[in-house]
Amino acid sequence: MKIAILGHGTVGRGVDEIITNRLEEVEVARILELPDRLTDERMTSDYSQIVGDPSIDLVVECMGGLEPAHTFIMDALAAGKSVVTSNKAVVAAYFEEFARQARTSGASLLIEASVGGGIPWIASIEKARRIDEVISFYGIMNGTTNYIVDAMVKEGADFEDVLRRAQELGYAERDPSADIDGIDVKNKTIISASVAFDVACTSDFPVTGIRTLTKADLDALRKLGRGVKLLGRGVMEKGSYAVAVEPVAVPLDSLEANVPSNFNLVTFDATTVGELKFYGQGAGMLPTGNAMVQDVLDFAAGRRPSYDFSSDLAYDPTLLTSDYVFRTKADVAGALEIEGGLKVVRGATAQDARAILETALASDPTSFMAALPQED
Known part of the structure; x- marks a missing residue:
């Protein structure tokens, strides 16, 4: 079987x-490359030589x-050629198209490498869905942010110092x-939700990162028995679904709290198989390349995944509801003051919590927020 590779950077190589x-x-x-980088006889800068070549499958x-x-x-x-891609940005933006x-x-569109690098995440969701409904998923999907938080905890370092080191190491x-x-x-959450829930998930949901996380936040939450991880989350129930990306204050004895360095840990829960967790390298030349080659081999063996997003689920933000902890100088209506200068809002949706944070950031740009889910 003959294939073409578009781009010969880290993943392409x-x-x-x-x-x-x-x-x-x-x-x-x-291999498609820029005109000034044609260093291999297989390379071309003319895409028509690839898309118009009937020998390339x-x-x-x-x-x-x-x-x-x-x-x-x-x-x-459109030319009837199937595509393997690791490009989460383009899949998330144009999955339905x-x-x-x-x-x-x-x-066929094969997207294993778009979420979780070398972790067999998409294929495992698809396999589970042959029998089950996937009820929920969540996980550490970004190795850079996990590296930053892990180093801040283990070394007592400040955010900016660890970020600078992550950039030097090539993680950021x-x-x-x-x-x-x-x-x-x-x-990655858009893609995961689309596959898990059979829905054309869009980008219109609450997203919060860790830009304002401080060592003091980690210390204060640690006293509450919690560590911080940036999670993508999704849940499906009774004809509706909800998704969010946000820092979550996870129990210190949870597997998520103890994921080191730039590793990923993703979980889904399905009706008969229950909860399954997947741990490994979420990025990098060979892990991501491995996942793409797995898709190539699946295609060669006759696997033809198809997505029709036929579940017609409604979006219901109330499905993702928990307590939220805030560190801010701004007033937060209805919040309870707790140790370490933190404020807790009880029973907010991820959508409402994000709105509270945006209001707080307007007067205090250093404000930080994390979901504080109940322990099982």
């Missing part, structure tokens, strides 16, 4: 390396970003906004 060194049944026939998109990735994926699907085009042309980009403001987790 990983896919190429794994296929070239480990697989005999798959050939990387073409599968396009592996490793470019990242929205454009031209969106256009290239749509062109491939891609799925519709794939159904129209008889192609020069502009870390996508990580620390929760945008990366938002994209």
